[in-house]
Amino acid sequence: MRLKREEMVKFIKNNPYGDPINNNLILEAMKKIPRHLFIPNNQRHLAYYNGPVPIGEEQTISQPFIVAYMTELLLLEKDNKVLEIGTGSGYQTAVLSEIAKKIYTIERIPALAKSAKSIFDNLEYNNIITRVGDGSIGWSEMAPFDRIIITAAAPEIPKIILEQLSDNGIFVAPIGTKDRQFLIQIKRKGDKFIKKTFCECKFVPLKGAKGWK
Ligand code: SAH
DSSP: OHHHHHHHHHHHHSOTTSSOOOOHHHHHHHHHSOGGGGSOGGGGGGTTSSSOEEEETTEEEOOHHHHHHHHHHTTOOTTOEEEEEOOTTSHHHHHHHHHSSEEEEEESSHHHHHHHHHHHHHTTOTTEEEEESOGGGOOGGGOOEEEEEEOSBBSSOOHHHHTTEEEEEEEEEEEEOSSOEEEEEEEEETTEEEEEEEEEEOOOBOBSTTSBO
8 A cells, every 4th residue: 555655646746737746745644644544445446546536425535636736735834723624535634634733624414524533533633623514604613724725616715714714824725616616725915815726626516505505
């Protein structure tokens, strides 16, 4: 598994969608995390292939390359408090957890949240706080966050979530239609929100109050 993992990391380093992934912390985290444990038994042979894999409940674990790319766009710093919306398998959460100080992650499907939590417990990730609920409105009780990442396709940039970003905070999400999105990065500078658009991607839909009905 370790060799396969190293091959996966070599592949994603040369980002075909844009700039190479230069952040060694991300590459090292992905070399270390046993990605196969985040994937159902009958799909584990696909754990180190660069594509999305079904995780049940009609959801997918994102392709490793997009995980690396989104993490790169977040420009994580060690002391960051991060909000992740769409825990899914928990793999992206684990990558965040290796790099940043504290991760808050929300998942709307209880079975997925439960499975991810038990993996975090087994791997002794003790800087992750999980919650079942509608993340399309963020997690206002725990705000502000230095970084916010949505790992499901949002129909538009959710203002209610941007308000939960701290000053100089960074937000990353796929925004677009149900079939096609672009990765968006937004940096907050006081009352200003500076937006940049990156590669095209395809995520499962963000559901809930500010997502798709
Ligand atoms: N980063 C995850 C992505 C999983 S797919 C991984 O790589 O495994 C996106 C996840 O977002 C799904 O599990 C889906 O159930 C969840 N989701 C969709 N809408 C949501 C919402 N409003 N609040 C919380 N989670 C949501």
